[in-house]
Amino acid sequence: MPKYPFGKTRIIDDLQRSLDEIEKTWPMTGSYQRIEPYISPLFRANEWFEIIIYHVESKAWFDNYQNDFIMNSLADKELVVPGDVAFDLGSNAGAITLLLAKLCGPTGHVYAFDPYPWNTVATKSNALINHFDNVTAYPVGVSNRNHQISVSPNDSRSYESSDANGCQVLNIRAINDFMPLKPTFLKIDIEGAEYDIFNEQHADVFESVRGFVLEFHPMWIRPRNLDPKDVLRNIEGLGFTLHGPHADDPIYAVEQYDERHLFWGKRRATLGTTEIRSSADEGAADESVAICALAD
Secondary structure, eight states: OOSSTTHHHHHHHHHHHHHHHHHTTSOOOGGGOEEEEEEEEEEETTEEEEEEEEEHHHHHHHSSOOOOHHHHHHHHTTOSOTTOEEEEESOTTSHHHHHHHHHHOTTSEEEEEOSSHHHHHHHHHHHHHTTOOSEEEESOEEESSOEEEEEOTTOOOOSSOOOSTTOEEEEEEEGGGGGGGOOSEEEEOOTTTHHHHTTTOOGGGGTTOOEEEEEOOHHHHGGGTOOHHHHHHHHHHTTEEEEOSSTTSOOOOGGGOOOOOEEEEEEOOEETTEEOOOOTTSOHHHHHHHHHHHHO
16 A cells, blocks of 8 residues: 555645634735645755645745755765754745655654744645655744744744734744754754754753754844844854854854854864864864864
């Protein structure tokens, strides 16, 4: 019997019914306006996938064959390998979730998080379309605490409430609640809430994580009267080195932050009992040793 005996039509029908239920209380408008769903081929990191196009935003982003810089790097650098557990924080429709599921393989797992309900059901549907049963999707945003916020219908931010008309409630969960799943890799694209997940955390919370990719949003951090550099400082304090925009770039000097929006993070290397740090005052020779150690 086929893995999904009712085929793609059943998966799309189930997605439609889920979206119908969502729209009873939260109409999809603006960039989230629904369209008649259809399946489009998606070529990423030298792999072909299929993705369901179901609203205006997904059509604009995925209705073509373009490659993706982050996805290519994930595959080329072997940052995620079979048996890994990956978190896709801010999964949207699940395009990167699909590659992570492929890389983790049947012995690994991907946990996708997104507070917007249509994104969660789309991620689940796209996993089924591509025959991945190693994906779990949670309809929540992530932070360093459990709470709820009100957001306007077309606002992608998930860290503060809005007073606009027609607001809806999003559930935000502490990332610490999910860390017992022991993720080895994090993909982070959470529109400014990256400040919160790394703020006032103990290094033990992230001890299972070998690496991550961070889409950084200083434009959503500064309006909160917060310093974007604090995010990067906190990450270093949790035991990681920062690199970017390429995963094999030299260690990044946080205090020289130059408004870049993409970082790769790696677990800080140790040689014996001596820890290799990445502060701005380290010499170039120490930095070279660290890069060699991280590459092993």
